[in-house]
Amino acid sequence: MPTSPTLPDGPWQRAARGAGLLRAAQVRPTIFAEMTALAQQTGALNLGQGFPDGDGPPSVLAAAQQAIADGVNQYPPGSGDPNLRRAIAAHQQRHYELDVDPDTEVLVTTGATEAIAAAVLALAGPGDEVLTLEPFYDSYAAIIGLSGATHTTASLQPTPDGFRLGAGALQQAATERTRVILLNSPHNPTGAVLSADELAAVAAVAAERDAIVVTDEVYEHLTYDGAAHLPIATLPGMAERTLTISSAGKSFAVTGWKIGWVCGPAELVTAVRSVKQFLTYTTGAPFQPAVALGLDLESGTGPDASWLTDQAVSLAHRRDLLSAGLQAAGMTTATPQGAYFVMADAAPLLTGPLAGAGIGTGAELCRALPELAGVVAVPATAFTSPGSTADLALATWLRFTFVKSEQTIAEAVARLARLSA
Secondary structure, eight states, X not given: OOXXXXXXXXXXXXXXXXXXXXXXXXXXXXXXXXXXXXXXHHTOEEOSSOOOSSOOOHHHHHHHHHHHHTTOOSOOOTTOOHHHHHHHHHHHHHHHOOOOOTTTSEEEEEHHHHHHHHHHHHHOOTTOEXXXXXXXXXXXXXXXXXXXXXXXXXXXXEETTEEEEOTTHHHHHOOTTEEEEEEESSOTTTOOOOOHHHHHHHHHHHHHHTOEEEEEOTTTTOBOTTOOOOOGGGSTTTGGGEEEEEESTTTTTOTTTOEEEEESOHHHHHHHHHHHTTTTSSOOTTHHHHHHHHHHGXXXXXXXXXXXXXXXXXXXXXXXXXXXXXXXXXXXXXXXXBSSEEEEEOHHHHTTTTTTTTOOSHHHHHHHHHHHHSEEOEEGGGGSOTTSHHHHHTTTEEEEEOOSOHHHHHHHHHHHGGGGO
């Protein structure tokens, strides 16, 4: 049997091996692979992983096909197609009145995930702390662990108005070692859209600790019930200390294209580029001009010009359909103001209709749910640190996605009704 290569013995080699093993141990297997495999094995409806079961704007899809036919199939510039960088800069100005130089302050990445990874690796390391909200998207903990930095968190709290950032929570979590605040709004998994007051509290902590804010804004156009996404870079004094990250995947229902970007001060973008060039260097040549067209759609009069607003209206309807079904099945829900997901507390089920089933946690229920109801969800504890306050508080919570067709959600709701029978 072949053996893994080893470093020659020596003090620094042994230290490198130890550091590598330690960092790898901090990276947990992704829950999405397990739950998606469970859906495939059982034929259950997959409301666990957040990807649409429909395609994006026809004109954007056609633009990618045309780019392939036109031979746009080799490496694009490392910083991204110039037309895409221009479209990103125009988008930031049009929506948020943020002025960014497409040549020096915009970098195209392989999805937002790579942008976040490159930013954390560029800005934080051993001895530093990276502060996130909790629960958090699972890749955050993994990349912070790989960077060698320490992951600290401030908990979001469930309220009648959805999950909210408690007063002083971030202030209590930040220390003199906080180097980066990794902020996600609209938020995955809770659907919270941070208010101006909540963002001001984040900005105050960043200024006090002289921290860089790295924002994950991939759901920026998916907000509901009048909630509006406000980038923290628009707050006074924050543009110079913020890296704003987004992507096309969620906005245009093309999650497999993996076209993301990061905007911010030239020196910070340069730091991210220095890492990104050794991760993927460049990405998705034929998809970049298509995304550029997508970002410019709303400024035109074509048939897809209203795609972003139409998608948000449709998703709000599907959110309401799923939320009502979860409540009818015996769970309580926290109404999301944005993103793709509904968080539901299964505690009433576990102490009621399922009390004799030997299921005590959300994770156990998720593994049993395909057999019980033919549906797959993700436990909220996949987005928490083991043993943390949030981990304990969300032990019976599940995350369901509503970014599926209305027909799929209606069928899932009908199946989930079995739980309360």
